[in-house]
Amino acid sequence: MRSENPSGADNQQERPGIEQWIVGFVDGEGCFSISVVRNPGCRLGWQVQHEFSVTQAASSKSALDLLVEEFQCGRVIENPRTGDHHELLLRFSVKRRADLVTTVIPFFEEHPLRTAKLLDFERFVVVLRVMQNGEHLTEAGLRWVARQTELMNRRQRSRYLESSEAIRQPSPTDKETKIWSGPHGDVGSFRAKFLVG
Amino acid sequence: MRSENPSGADNQQERPGIEQWIVGFVDGEGCFSISVVRNPGCRLGWQVQHEFSVTQAASSKSALDLLVEEFQCGRVIENPRTGDHHELLLRFSVKRRADLVTTVIPFFEEHPLRTAKLLDFERFVVVLRVMQNGEHLTEAGLRWVARQTELMNRRQRSRYLESSEAIRQPSPTDKETKIWSGPHGDVGSFRAKFLVG
Numbered sequence: 001m002r003s004e005n006p007s008g009a010d011n012q013q014e015r016p017g018i019e020q021w022i023v024g025f026v027d028g029e030g031c032f033s034i035s036v037v038r039n040p041g042c043r044l045g046w047q048v049q050h051e052f053s054v055t056q057a058a059s060s061k062s063a064l065d066l067l068v069e070e071f072q073c074g075r076v077i078e079n080p081r082t083g084d085h086h087e088l089l090l091r092f093s094v095k096r097r098a099d100l101v102t103t104v105i106p107f108f109e110e111h112p113l114r115t116a117k118l119l120d121f122e123r124f125v126v127v128l129r130v131m132q133n134g135e136h137l138t139e140a141g142l143r144w145v146a147r148q149t150e151l152m153n154r155r156q157r158s159r160y161l162e163s164s165e166a167i168r169q170p171s172p173t174d175k176e177t178k179i180w181s182g183p184h185g186d187v188g189s190f191r192a193k194f195l196v197g
Numbered sequence: 198m199r200s201e202n203p204s205g206a207d208n209q210q211e212r213p214g215i216e217q218w219i220v221g222f223v224d225g226e227g228c229f230s231i232s233v234v235r236n237p238g239c240r241l242g243w244q245v246q247h248e249f250s251v252t253q254a255a256s257s258k259s260a261l262d263l264l265v266e267e268f269q270c271g272r273v274i275e276n277p278r279t280g281d282h283h284e285l286l287l288r289f290s291v292k293r294r295a296d297l298v299t300t301v302i303p304f305f306e307e308h309p310l311r312t313a314k315l316l317d318f319e320r321f322v323v324v325l326r327v328m329q330n331g332e333h334l335t336e337a338g339l340r341w342v343a344r345q346t347e348l349m350n351r352r353q354r355s356r357y358l359e360s361s362e363a364i365r366q367p368s369p370t371d372k373e374t375k376i377w378s379g380p381h382g383d384v385g386s387f388r389a390k391f392l393v394g
Contacts, residue, residue: 020214021221021311027260028225060312063224114218115257 018070019111025063026108027115030054032124036146036160046160048136048145050128051095052104055079058088067092071107073099100128123148215267216308222260223305224312227251229321233343233357243357245333245342247325248292249301252276255285264289268304270296297325320349 015021031053039047052074056064064076074094081088094104105128108121127148135141146158212218228250236244249271253261261273271291278285291301302322310318324345332338343355 017214017217020217021224024218024221024223025225025311026221027218027257028222028227030225056312060224060314063312066311114222114263115253115260117257 015070018066019107022067022070023108023111023113025067026054027113027117029056030113030117032117032120034124034127034145034149036142036149036158043137044139044142046142048127048131048142049095050097050100050124050131051093052100052124053094054092055089056092058090061090064090064092071099071103073103097128097131101132123151212267215263216304219264219267220305220308220310222264223251224310224314226253227310227314229314229317231321231324231342231346231349233339233346233355240334241336241339243339245324245328245339246292247294247297247321247328248290249297249321250291251289252286253289255287258287261287261289268296268300270300294325294328298329317349320345 031051033051033053035049035051037047037049038045054064054067061076068074068076071094073096074092076090077093079089079091094100105125109125112118113121127145130136130141130145136145143161146160150158150161228248230248230250232246232248234244234246235242251261251264258273265271265273268291270293271289273287274290276286276288291297302325305318306322309315324342327333327338327342333342340358343357347355347358
């Protein structure tokens with residue numbers, strides 16, 4: 001957050017309570033997502049991607065710019081147009097693991113979410129910490145992450161897990177397994193395995 | 198808000214910045230809506246309805262309960278189920294004009310929204326103030342309110358305005374004209390007409 005930047009201290013005083021506004025806004029529109037996607041350039045042929053995002057109509061771009069300014073990371077990008085929306089959608093997006101680990105996660109640990117999105121955030125944190133340990137670079141670790149994404153989104157089967165040959169014979173027609181944050185799941189056993197002790 | 202209740206002062210200190218969390222949450226998920234609906238019991242055969250609401254999946258009910266507690270008005274009700282949602286949806290809803298005028302509107306005037314939803318709120322305030330003056334009880338005033346709801350939701354024609362005979366020959370098959378808050382519209386001329394001077 002901006003408080004880490006000495007030059008930002010004065011500006012921050014102009015927005016009292018901005019941290020709680022961010023928490024509320026993210027409780028409403030934020031998304032913590034983990035994806036396992038095809039990437040032939042990776043040793044296992046698959047890559048784990050992570051993103052913290054907030055989506056708004058273009059008319060609220062200033063609110064997304066405010067997030068860039070306050071977090072001092074991420075950027076505002078255009079969402080692909082879908083048939084459901086008449087207006088252009090923009091997305092505040094933080095994908096860099098370093099930004100997530102050093103800025104986004106500490107912020108929401110200090111200022112907890114108040115909705116069920118807190119559970120998504122906690123799952124997100126566990127996966128990121130496992131990745132910090134390099135566990136996802138092993139076949140067993142990657143398989144474990146893919147299982148977590150299935151728990152996080154019960155409606156969607158992991159493409160990675162669907163194909164037992166996935167690691168050795170990646171196919172360019174395979175789509176990514178994208179796991180958007182949902183209100184469900186149980187990461188208790190995961191936590192116990194990776195974080196305790 | 199709770200600060201007006203002496204007994205709530207202690208609790209409020211347990212939630213520092215809760216006002217800004219509410220602003221952010223409403224920027225994300227809040228809705229200010231005006232509807233013109235059939236009501237044969239009304240003198241003109243139509244009624245103007247108003248609602249401030251925040252919708253969440255049932256798993257985030259505690260966040261909606263928090264709004265009830267903080268605003269000290271409104272209630273949490275079940276949303277009708279739609280095909281798009283697997284989980285039960287709940288809605289924090291404030292419909293009483295007295296609650297909107299004395300509690301909700303002053304809150305958001307003191308703590309302004311940061312997204313384009315601010316424009317919806319401003320339109321909502323203007324309509325409510327016109328109603329406080331009783332303008333909507335005249336045929337011309339009701340027609341004016343119906344025109345504003347069209348401005349607020351450009352995709353939906355007012356059922357009230359569609360029928361030139363609406364006031365004199367209400368039909369039970371007519372549906373309500375429900376105007377959910379959207380990111381558009383211009384209430385400049387409206388403000389000029391009703392609020393200036």
